[in-house]
Amino acid sequence: MIRFPQLESLGVAVAAFSEKSDGNCGLRGVSNAAGVLASRRAVCRACGADEGRLVCAQQVHSPNVAWVTADNAGAGATVWETGLDATDGLLTQELGLPLGILVADCVPLYIVDPRRRVAGLAHAGREGTRADIAGRAVAELVLTAGANPDDLVALIGPSAGPCCYEVSPEIAAGFAEAGLPVRGRRLDLWEANVQQLADAGVPRNQIAVVGACTICDGRFYSYRAGDTTERNLAVLML
Numbered sequence: 001m002i003r004f005p006q007l008e009s010l011g012v013a014v015a016a017f018s019e020k021s022d023g024n025c026g027l028r029g030v031s032n033a034a035g036v037l038a039s040r041r042a043v044c045r046a047c048g049a050d051e052g053r054l055v056c057a058q059q060v061h062s063p064n065v066a067w068v069t070a071d072n073a074g075a076g077a078t079v080w081e082t083g084l085d086a087t088d089g090l091l092t093q094e095l096g097l098p099l100g101i102l103v104a105d106c107v108p109l110y111i112v113d114p115r116r117r118v119a120g121l122a123h124a125g126r127e128g129t130r131a132d133i134a135g136r137a138v139a140e141l142v143l144t145a146g147a148n149p150d151d152l153v154a155l156i157g158p159s160a161g162p163c164c165y166e167v168s169p170e171i172a173a174g175f176a177e178a179g180l181p182v183r184g185r186r187l188d189l190w191e192a193n194v195q196q197l198a199d200a201g202v203p204r205n206q207i208a209v210v211g212a213c214t215i216c217d218g219r220f221y222s223y224r225a226g227d228t229t230e231r232n233l234a235v236l237m238l
Contacts, residue, residue: 026231
């Protein structure tokens with residue numbers, strides 16, 4: 001598991017991301033649910049989070065974000081179907097409530113407002129990025145929590161990098177037409193999310209990109225590299 005001191009130094013209790021060595025954390029479509037739950041439990045305990053209160057979503061590659069309160073504690077923690085329905089971004093002001101996003105090449109996007117003690121964790125895959133889930137999350141933090149974009153700090157975690165994320169000519173052309181960065185047939189989800197965060201008002205010098213490509217790095221599960229049901233777990237807790 002890797003930790004992100006860029007966020008934890010701001011007072012965030014947990015900003016972490018699991019590795020292959022931590023085991024598969026994805027419940028959907030697996031035959032060994034007990035093994036997944038053991039991996040989730042180990043990851044949460046290693047970073048000081050209560051696995052029984054972990055909140056996860058039924059991710060559908062959408063720009064949908066949802067506010068999470070103590071009433072949602074445990075949603076999706078042990079059964080995928082109990083996760084927040086059709087949601088790809090989780091926002092909270094609740095201290096001690098761990099948010100979880102499952103990825104295997106898609107971008108785990110962490111957003112924190114250290115002044116107002118509010119945070120968000122989003123699943124920004126190809127479709128979610130094109131639909132600007134980053135901008136949607138920032139807008140919700142501003143509208144509902146009164147966040148000032150100038151105070152927001154964001155981090156783009158391990159995910160498919162521009163070095164490896166090659167798509168069809170049609171998909172690449174669609175991204176380019178949408179004004180998103182493309183290198184030939186390779187999408188740059190990292191820079192795309194940086195651009196969208198900046199467009200939403202987050203200062204560029206407060207946006208960090210980890211720069212670890214899940215496809216070629218080797219430390220993480222990668223759908224493109226053949227891990228069809230295995231998932232890495234991103235955790236964020238105030």
